[in-house]
Amino acid sequence: MTRTGERTTVTSAAVLDSALTLFAELGYHGTALSQIAESLEVRTPSLYNHMRGKQGLLLTIVRGTVTGVLDDFAAATDGLTDPGDKLRAAVRAYALRHASHRREAIVVNRDTSSLDEPHRSEMQELRRRHDHALRAIIEEGVTAGRFSVDSPALASFAIREMCVSVARWFRDDGPRTADQVADEYTDFAMRIVGSR
Structure with a gap:
C-alpha cells in the first residue's frame, strides 16, 4: 500500500x-x-x-498454505531413504512452517471448512496427502523395525496436531527460536514413534 x-x-x-x-x-x-x-x-x-470476494481471499490463503506444506515436505525428504531421517526432516519442516507462518496455519486449520464446494473438498484432499505421506514414513519405519508404535495413523495424527499447536503459542520474541522449537518437536516426534 x-x-x-x-x-x-x-x-x-x-x-x-x-x-x-x-x-x-x-x-x-x-x-x-x-x-x-x-x-x-x-x-x-x-x-x-484486487479480489473476487472474501471466498476468493480465503481460497488463495488456504491453497498457498497447503501447497507450501506439501512443497516443504517434498523438499525436506527428497533423496532420503532411511525412515528415521525422513521423519526427522518432515517433522522439522512442518514444525518450522507453523512457527514461521502462524497466521496462515491458524486460518487453514480453523477456516478451511468455510470454503464453498468444490474448493473445500479439493483443499481437504491436499491436506490428506500430507497426512498420508507422513503416515507412510511411519509405516515404513515400523516395517523396517526402526519404529515401535502400534498405530502409525494415530502417531501421525499426534505429530501433526503437536506441530499445528506451534502456531498458537510461538512468538518471535519468546525464549526459543523457531529452529530450536522445530528441533525439540522433532525429538518429541521420534519418541512418539518409538524410534530405535
Whole structure:
C-alpha cells in the first residue's frame, strides 16, 4: 500500500495480507470486507479491483498454505531413504512452517471448512496427502523395525496436531527460536514413534 498525494494506492498483495491478519485474529466469518478496507484506509468497493470476494481471499490463503506444506515436505525428504531421517526432516519442516507462518496455519486449520464446494473438498484432499505421506514414513519405519508404535495413523495424527499447536503459542520474541522449537518437536516426534 502506498500513498500518492492524498490518495492511497492498494495492491493485491496488501489486500491479501490484511485479510490474512484479520482472518487469523477474528476468523473468516468474523471478518467483514469493510474491516479489510478500513485496515487499508480505502473504501470497500475499491477492494474489488484486487479480489473476487472474501471466498476468493480465503481460497488463495488456504491453497498457498497447503501447497507450501506439501512443497516443504517434498523438499525436506527428497533423496532420503532411511525412515528415521525422513521423519526427522518432515517433522522439522512442518514444525518450522507453523512457527514461521502462524497466521496462515491458524486460518487453514480453523477456516478451511468455510470454503464453498468444490474448493473445500479439493483443499481437504491436499491436506490428506500430507497426512498420508507422513503416515507412510511411519509405516515404513515400523516395517523396517526402526519404529515401535502400534498405530502409525494415530502417531501421525499426534505429530501433526503437536506441530499445528506451534502456531498458537510461538512468538518471535519468546525464549526459543523457531529452529530450536522445530528441533525439540522433532525429538518429541521420534519418541512418539518409538524410534530405535
